[in-house]
Amino acid sequence: MPKKSQPEQFTCQFFCWPIYQRPNGVWYADGRSNGAAIKRTSLGSKDREEAIAALHVLDRVQAERVGLTPRSTVADSSKRLPLALGRKLFDGHTSRPRLVGGTKANTQKRYRAIFDKFLPFLETKRIVDWHQITEQTLASYAEYLNEREYAYKTVFGELNTIKTAFKWLCTEKHLAREPLVLRLRKADCERAYCYSKVEVAAMIKHCSELSDLNWLRDVIIALSCTGLRISELASLKQADVKTKSRSLVIADESGFANGQADRRSTKSSRTRHIPIHSDLQSVLESLRHRKGNVFLGPRGGTLKPDTVRNILVREAIEPLTPRFPKRFEGQRSFEDGRLHSFRHYFCSTCANNSIPERIVMSWLGHSDSEMVRHYYHLSDEEALRQMENLDLVGKDAGRSGVEEVR
Missing domain, CATH: 1.10.443.10 (Intergrase catalytic core)
Structure with a gap:
């Protein structure tokens, strides 16, 4: 008789969850032995990525229930916004046609590079959804970039982009939060060298x-x-x-409609x-x-x-x-x-x-x-x-010319 396969162990912010797929393809999580105090629970999806997003929400909900973390101000778990989904929403916003406010291809490329670096950093801090991001998170990220010797202007630009994305998610009601309030001091660094x-x-x-x-x-x-x-x-x-x-x-x-790629x-x-x-x-x-x-x-x-x-x-x-x-x-x-x-x-x-x-x-x-x-x-x-080339009071007027003006 073949040995029964062991469930995959997936570590979230608070608990390590055994997860597995039922024969019908739906993913389940088992919280009976990891301290989460919950029985086998359906994650509601056959798609692994969607199931993992649901698992992160479940992980925090159970942590709040057993007192591992203070209860969130967002009571409805459906209001939570996983990092990947929030990024996908912002990417869709910036990639709209420029006619209706979208950004240039180069700008989108720069944004992608920023979030490709920021989201893995959040994972190291056990942050899995946008609600968990605070001003202190950005301050920690700035310190992280400084330690890796990124230029001041680069750090300023990346944090400003993250703040912009967070504000948009709040404005569009994807986040039940207020925008981040973190004053960034613009770089007053030396300009590019000017040739003689x-x-x-x-x-x-x-x-x-x-x-x-x-x-x-x-x-x-x-x-x-x-x-x-x-x-x-x-x-x-x-x-x-x-x-x-x-x-x-x-x-x-x-804005040309000639279909040229260049x-x-x-x-x-x-x-x-x-x-x-x-x-x-x-x-x-x-x-x-x-x-x-x-x-x-x-x-x-x-x-x-x-x-x-x-x-x-x-x-x-x-x-x-x-x-x-x-x-x-x-x-x-x-x-x-x-x-x-x-x-x-x-x-x-x-x-x-x-x-x-x-x-x-x-x-x-x-x-x-x-x-x-x-x-x-x-x-x-x-x-x-x-200025010295201007004849403002008359070169022959002398002092008397000034007196006449007075």
């Missing part, structure tokens, strides 16, 4: 002298003359170059126009023979941001670093420059040449920008020079 004009010129010259880096020279010139993000430059097509108006059109194509989506979801500087014009003319994308990678394929960044550091920044050493210990210098530093360089150059702030923001694709304000604040010396 001399440093940009040195990189261009260096790449011009090496034939296999000519493609990188063109990329550096384009980024320096437009302030484009590397992803925007990589997706720039010949059709985006308007020779008659001498401008680049960075179009958000997410439709471009800008960060601001706005289409913008950038005048073509004469230094960039010569580069574009040399690349006019290409079809499709304007800028290509080192082997003639698609320009990939990660590849460009790695080659920029290895082939341009590292060889030139001895020429531009760090002035003070702990201060960012040329060796810390990356692709986004060209965007800062463009903004800084515009500010120092007195181009109106609103125009620069439209070129960069911002309706409001802390980065732009930062560089316009840094150009106070230029602002003072411009």
